Amino acid sequence: MDYNKLAELLFPHITKEPAEYEKIYPKRNLPANAKITRLGPSPTGFIHLGNLYGAFVDERLAHQSGGIFYLRIEDTDDKRQVEGAVEAIISSLEFFGLTFDEGASMEGDKGDYGPYYQSQRAEIYQTYVKQMIHRGQAYPCFCTEEELAEIREEQEHLKENPGYYGKWAKHRNLSLEEIKSRIDQDQSFVVRLRSQGTHDCAEEEIKMISVEDGIRGTLTIPENDQDIVLLKANGIPTYHFAHVVDDHLMRTTHVVRGAEWLPSLPIHVELFQTLDWPLPIYCHTAQLMKMEDGNKRKLSKRKDPELSLDYYRSEGYHPKAVREYLLTILNSNYEEWRMESPDAPQSSFEFTVGKMSNSGTLFDLDKLNDISKDVLVKIPAQELCQFLIAWAKSYKTELVDLFVGHETYLVKILDLGRSGNKPRKDFVFATQMFEFISYFYDDYFKREDAYPENVSTEDAKAILSAYLESYDHNDDQTQWFNKIREIATTNGYAAKPKDYKKNPGLYKGHVGDVSTVIRIALMGRSMSPDIWEIQQILGERKTKERIHEVL
RNA sequence: GGCUCCAUGGUCAAGCGGUCAAGACACCGCCCUUUCACGGCGGUAACCCGGGUUCGAUUCCCGGUGGAGUCACCA
Numbered sequence: 150m151d152y153n154k155l156a157e158l159l160f161p162h163i164t165k166e167p168a169e170y171e172k173i174y175p176k177r178n179l180p181a182n183a184k185i186t187r188l189g190p191s192p193t194g195f196i197h198l199g200n201l202y203g204a205f206v207d208e209r210l211a212h213q214s215g216g217i218f219y220l221r222i223e224d225t226d227d228k229r230q231v232e233g234a235v236e237a238i239i240s241s242l243e244f245f246g247l248t249f250d251e252g253a254s255m256e257g258d259k260g261d262y263g264p265y266y267q268s269q270r271a272e273i274y275q276t277y278v279k280q281m282i283h284r285g286q287a288y289p290c291f292c293t294e295e296e297l298a299e300i301r302e303e304q305e306h307l308k309e310n311p312g313y314y315g316k317w318a319k320h321r322n323l324s325l326e327e328i329k330s331r332i333d334q335d336q337s338f339v340v341r342l343r344s345q346g347t348h349d350c351a352e353e354e355i356k357m358i359s360v361e362d363g364i365r366g367t368l369t370i371p372e373n374d375q376d377i378v379l380l381k382a383n384g385i386p387t388y389h390f391a392h393v394v395d396d397h398l399m400r401t402t403h404v405v406r407g408a409e410w411l412p413s414l415p416i417h418v419e420l421f422q423t424l425d426w427p428l429p430i431y432c433h434t435a436q437l438m439k440m441e442d443g444n445k446r447k448l449s450k451r452k453d454p455e456l457s458l459d460y461y462r463s464e465g466y467h468p469k470a471v472r473e474y475l476l477t478i479l480n481s482n483y484e485e486w487r488m489e490s491p492d493a494p495q496s497s498f499e500f501t502v503g504k505m506s507n508s509g510t511l512f513d514l515d516k517l518n519d520i521s522k523d524v525l526v527k528i529p530a531q532e533l534c535q536f537l538i539a540w541a542k543s544y545k546t547e548l549v550d551l552f553v554g555h556e557t558y559l560v561k562i563l564d565l566g567r568s569g570n571k572p573r574k575d576f577v578f579a580t581q582m583f584e585f586i587s588y589f590y591d592d593y594f595k596r597e598d599a600y601p602e603n604v605s606t607e608d609a610k611a612i613l614s615a616y617l618e619s620y621d622h623n624d625d626q627t628q629w630f631n632k633i634r635e636i637a638t639t640n641g642y643a644a645k646p647k648d649y650k651k652n653p654g655l656y657k658g659h660v661g662d663v664s665t666v667i668r669i670a671l672m673g674r675s676m677s678p679d680i681w682e683i684q685q686i687l688g689e690r691k692t693k694e695r696i697h698e699v700l
Numbered sequence: 701g702g703c704u705c706c707a708u709g710g711u712c713a714a715g716c717g718g719u720c721a722a723g724a725c726a727c728c729g730c731c732c733u734u735u736c737a738c739g740g741c742g743g744u745a746a747c748c749c750g751g752g753u754u755c756g757a758u759u760c761c762c763g764g765u766g767g768a769g770u771c772a773c774c775a
Contacts, residue, residue, distance in 0.1 A: 189775085190775090191774080191775050193775090223775065225774085225775075226773095226774050226775065290773095294773085297772090297773090305701095308701080308702090309702095310702060310703085310771085311702090311771065312771075337773095339773050365705080368704085368705090369704095370703085370704065371703070371704090375771095377772095378772080378773050380773085381773040382773060383773080385773090387772085387773070387774085387775085388774075388775050389775095391775095392775095407769090408704095408705065408706090408768085408769065408770095409769055409770065409775095410769095410770090410775095411704060411705060411769070411770080412703070412704055412705090412769070412770040412771065413770080413771090414704090433705085435705095435706085436768080436769075438768080445767065445768070446767095446768080447768070447769070477712085477724085478712065478713090481712085481713055481714065482714085484712090484713085484723075484724060485714090485723075485724090488723090488724090506712085506713075507705080507706070508705085508706045508707065508767095508768090509705095509706075509767085509768065509769095510711095510712065510713095511711060511712070513711055513712065513725070513726090515711080515725055515726055516711075516712070516724080516725050516726085518725090519724085519725055519726090520725090522738095526738090566737080566738085569738095570739090571737095571738050571739050572738070573736090573737055573738055574737070574738060575736090575737065575738090601735095630734070633734070634734090637734090645734095646733080646734075659734085660734050661733085661734045661735060662734090662735090663734075664734040664735060665734080665735055667734095668734090668735060668736090669735095674735095674736090675735055675736070676735065676736035676737075677735075677736065677737095678735095678736080678737080679734090679735095680734080680735085
């Protein structure tokens with residue numbers, strides 16, 4: 150077989166030599182230990198927490214080492230393109246604090262190793278494919294979908310491994326004439342790898358290969374024997390081939406990807422070897438799991454829309470909280486570090502791939518919420534106010550007028566009980582925050598809770614009218630509370646909870662019950678920060694009004 | 701089904717041949733307290749099973765079992 154002729158027959162339009170690309174995309178001029186990582190999303194526009202989790206690893210590895218983190222769009226599947234998806238991905242990641250040094254961006258490609266859209270790199274891939282054909286490392290395959298299905302059926306019948314390999318690879322050894330005639334008939338073809346591996350032997354002879362994984366250590370896997378598709382009929386490469394060519398030419402040093410790629414690692418290893426390129430360091434991350442029917446399951450794009458990044462954005466989780474959570478599940482020593490350095494910026498933590506867990510991590514909303522509380526309590530009210538406004542503008546437009554123009558009011562509310570050495574940790578995410586402070590806004594104020602059981606309706610009225618009567622907006626907190634004690638006493642409630650505990654028979658309840666009545670009249674619920682402070686913000690008129698309403 | 705990965709409390713997760721087997725979340729109790737939080741103290745709760753190796757295995761090896769992933773002209 151004259152491979153030279155074959156290569157020309159198949160790719161007459163390709164005139165460049167691989168060496169030219171090597172020159173255009175030289176080794177990067179960076180310090181020896183600088184890591185080059187990339188995120189390669191397919192533009193379905195959907196990106197979930199699991200993607201962010203992986204992206205974080207990329208970002209940390211690159212930026213901690215003075216390397217490069219770039220964005221490459223893996224749009225080799227034309228059936229799955231979604232309009233505006235790239236923008237959505239970029240803005241999502243940006244929101245959560247992930248920035249790229251290079252690659253696809255809102256303003257177009259950035260950097261010297263582009264184009265960064267795989268769909269625009271057809272000529273590059275074909276150049277390498279042509280070279281492989283020329284060397285006898287690849288060949289055209291004209292099998293139709295039906296033929297492939299037949300092969301599979303027969304393999305299933307014979308209980309052999311499915312796939313296109315060895316003796317099943319029907320077009321592996323077509324003659325040049327045969328190929329020529331099929332081309333003349335305009336038959337479409339794919340280009341396949343002529344795999345050097347063979348499983349067509351006794352089990353113990355199957356060659357195993359070892360790969361050092363950054364997270365998992367030494368991986369021992371059987372070598373590849375599949376004649377996988379390199380180039381699809383439309384001239385666009387499959388993921389496997391695009392990955393190898395791109396990560397080589399873009400000089401990626403660390404390939405971070407989910408564990409679902411582990412089974413195809415042998416393919417990639419063979420490709421790198423065939424092309425005689427050094428292997429990048431693979432880091433196969435554990436999958437983020439979800440509990441379903443008592444079993445853990447990998448997060449899925451289709452099945453778990455509630456785990457899309459947009460879900461967290463719309464619920465109003467603060468990006469810093471999400472990052473903090475991700476970091477704690479990403480590196481087992483992060484939490485410990487955080488306890489020792491509660492105020493250090495996240496970026497000063499030294500992230501290491503070796504500290505990553507390699508079993509699936511269950512996504513834990515409780516934990517996220519808890520972490521979120523700790524994160525939010527440290528954010529100044531002023532900043533929280535801006536955060537709430539930005540959130541409302543995107544996801545809750547009816548609240549915008551409530552906030553904008555009344556920032557001072559909002560800031561006061563958000564700052565309630567947060568000073569001192571035991572600040573309240575009431576806030577978790579925007580939706581919840583607004584719910585929590587909603588009683589400050591008449592349109593959203595509602596009375597939900599009932600008076601305590603030990604307080605009769607008559608007593609409640611008596612307490613409230615006495616409260617209204619003695620109310621002086623200028624009282625300081627102590628004066629105000631002394632009045633409450635008086636009201637408690639005159640109505641048969643203990644002025645101090647301890648008195649009540651000592652002699653429960655002497656009282657109907659204690660001062661706490663009295664304040665609860667007032668609290669419910671004012672806020673509509675039995676849980677809230679300090680009543681006096683709330684009244685100061687609410688103002689005298691509104692305070693009195695609300696008491697009046699229930700009398 | 702083949703292949704691969706994984707296996708410590710409900711969840712996340714330290715551990716790397718000898719520990720009373722950390723810690724965090726959740727849960728429960730107590731304290732603080734005018735409510736709810738916050739905070740403090742305490743509590744319930746774990747090494748999948750069976751063989752080895754060893755003076756000694758959660759830790760190393762083998763075999764089960766269980767879970768997950770993957771077997772496309774999708775990534």
